[in-house]
Amino acid sequence: MTFRECQRCGTCCEKGGPALHEADLGLLEHIPMSDVVCLRRGEMAFDPRTQSLQPLSAELMKIRGKDRGWECIYFLSQAKTCSIYSHRPLECRSLFCADTAAVLEAMAVPTLSRQDMVPQESALWDCITDHENNFPVGQALRLAKAETDFAGSICSELDDLIRREIHFRQVLADRVQAADRDLWAYLGRPLWLVLLPLNPIFSRYEHA
Ligand code: SF4
Known part of the structure; x- marks a missing residue:
């Protein structure tokens, strides 16, 4: 019908x-x-x-x-x-x-x-640019896809990238007294969450 x-x-x-x-x-x-x-x-x-x-x-x-x-x-x-x-x-x-x-x-x-949403002369815009330069999604996806068999571990380069990104987000969230979720419009979702559909192993960073 x-x-x-x-x-x-x-x-x-x-x-x-x-x-x-x-x-x-x-x-x-x-x-x-x-x-x-x-x-x-x-x-x-x-x-x-x-x-x-x-x-x-x-x-x-x-x-x-x-x-x-x-x-x-x-x-x-x-x-x-x-x-x-x-x-x-x-x-x-x-x-x-x-x-x-x-x-x-x-x-x-x-x-x-x-x-379109964040003034480019603001401290927030500087954070967004910093985050984009240091934690590009493409790099995380490339490293994750290169791992053909996670076998319980994640390569040190990717692990380091994910952990540094979590730290970056925590610093900003503490500074503006917001939850990580409130930053999703500005920083996107955490890298580990973006990678999660590739392998459940990335859920280990949820409480990192
Ligand atoms: S619930 Fe969400 S997807 Fe559905 S009409 Fe409203 S804004 Fe759109």
Whole structure:
């Protein structure tokens, strides 16, 4: 059966929150930065256009998921409703799963990046640049993929990279008195969490 209008089943919201586009900038007065996550360049992300996981050629900002998953933080699962419905982002307003033409068109609109959200003359921007230069996702993924058999251990170069990144984040979180999760819009997710889908061994850093 093909529906002519959205049935509000919530399946899309369960799969993940939307990426944010230039048209969504005005919504940021309703959406706190702590509810946003930066997916950094190099991270693997599902591309609905190709229906496959692809490394991101440029970072994007997205409404984050609940806990470690991707179900949209604004999805009220029991009521199957959106808690920011009147302020929902462009992709959500365009999405109709029986006909994805409109959302694919919306996805072609330029996405937001940290540059659009953080003043470049700020101390925070210096932290973001430092973090990006010292802990690139591409390097972590390359090292992780080079390990054909983890056999209970992680090579010292990757282990060092992950631990130094955790320390960097802790220092910043302590300085601004925030939880790590509140930094996801600025630093992305911790490297160990980005690597976790490759191997459960990376969960050992959760409480490092
Ligand atoms: S913002 Fe609202 S409509 Fe969009 S994915 Fe989240 S819960 Fe669904």
